[in-house]
Amino acid sequence: MELTVGPNQFFWPAENWMSFYGDLAHASVDRIVLGELVCSKRLPFYQDRIPDAITRLVEAGKQVALTSLALVTLKRERKLTADLADLGVTVEINDLTALAHLPQNTAFDVGPLINVYNEGTLAWLASRGARRICLPPELPIASVRVLAQAAASLGVAVEVWGHGRLPLAISGRCYHARLHGRSKDNCQFACENDPDGLDVLTGDGQPFTAMNGVQTLSDSYACTDHQVELLQSAGVSALRLSPQSQGFPRLCALYRQRLDGQLGRGDLEHALRADDPGKRLSDGFLTGESGAEWSGSACAPIEAAR
Template sequence: MTVTANLTMGPVLFHWPEQQKRDFWFRIADEAPVDVAYLGEVVCSKRTPFFDHSLEAVAERLQRGGKRVVWSTLVEVVNKLDRKVIESFCGFDEVEANDVSALHYLTGRPHRIGQYLNIYNEETVRHLSNNGATHFCLPVELPMPAVAELAKAAGETGAGVEVQVFGKVSLALSARCYHARAHNRTKDNCQFVCEKDPDGMDLKTHSGKPFLSVNGIQTLSEKYLTLSSELPALEEAGVTAFRLSPHSCDMVQVASAYRQLLDGEISASELDAILDQTSVPAQRMNGFVHGKPGFQYVANQS
């Protein structure tokens, strides 16, 4: 399979300790074969001070490593601090808007649209493109026909289209922090308990079955989205970039495997075998793109 699509590393969704996060991005900069890296706190503005003073060094290291740096905004605005954080990030050269409030600062200049905005029809794509959007990361729940229609509309405006192909997927956002509530704390006095769960806090049903994961105000899938044999159809549909969402597993190995798949050096089945040999959990899902419930997994055919 020969494709020209970019491979990207999405923003870190979890509250990792500063040194872990710094080391992660430095290793991505030096070793991971990705074309674009998304920096920024997208889930909780209270986490931003923990990494603010490392952002410049991380961005410079990524750029020296040949990566294009894009700054991702918060996914939700509920207070004055959130507004200030979004305004400050919108001052960077290349920004991905994850909340419509960011468009107040970005309209009229080139920018990207993140997967947390509800881009579900062609008219929305055309409207946002006319206002300066040059790239769209589509919501994860779209089936293949919808991806194709939106990619066609984006292509007609000259915009790129990106889809997530690896990692837990965001399902919902809340003004309240369930992570804090689960530990008998309030959102204002959370004591950053989310730091204890580097890949989110896994939940179970009353019958003990794995169900979802929680990351602060964010509800995630319990399973890991894993698209591999679907990549050729996605590229044919007009997708120009494939996103990996960071987790505490060996993301350099994950990125290298996906790069090999994109370069035609391995098959989709071989990529899945490589993931089996890493610390990537075996619970996988790909139902959305096949028009099925998202938690389901349709076996690879290659």
């Protein structure tokens, strides 16, 4: 099973952004998705560095793709989407409107923000040129298995969200700007102050979600430590790791060891908790009753879950 690094969901200084992808050139991952997923206003700060990052990653033997925006609303955003194919690497669409801007008969990938919930949608995307699909993170393991089998018959690789705060929604409004009493057009890039998202609490102080500019994320970090064997048996081709500002190369190494059998079920969880004891983990979408649940050592045996 491969490891894919998804697009960075957050706004980091350009130097930090470039350093992050420089480190990934040496990380134990197979494929990396670059570019801006959340807010087009962030892109000018690091856009000129993308070609150099692509070159460095390709020279290091990595597969590289470029993401589309999750929500295309402006004329300049349509042009940015149309320009993606000009860089000579695979495009990952996260908004179906991006299909209109790809040259005919061009192969492409599909990100987790496209609602691929059934075999019909998967087959339609394959007929349009999709060669790799990262399934939406809210699917249970039974649905993942059905879709992975359908994809295999069509020559399409299937990824599953492996680790990171889950993308829940994209809005036309900027939560960070509103929090600071600013308009979206004059946000002053407040989201830069929260490189992994800003925790949102309920009225009585309980963790609820996280905000990231116009994006809503899960409070917890999805972690598939206890589902690796289930996903392998289901025919999943790759796990997707979502970038975080601290300790990401180590996270990649731990997942590589887990997939290669060097770590047993639960060992990855223990390592993550040792690094950050306060971080909440979840895997409920795959095997629980709600997405925020964490199975931990109580994860159902593989045979029983089939």
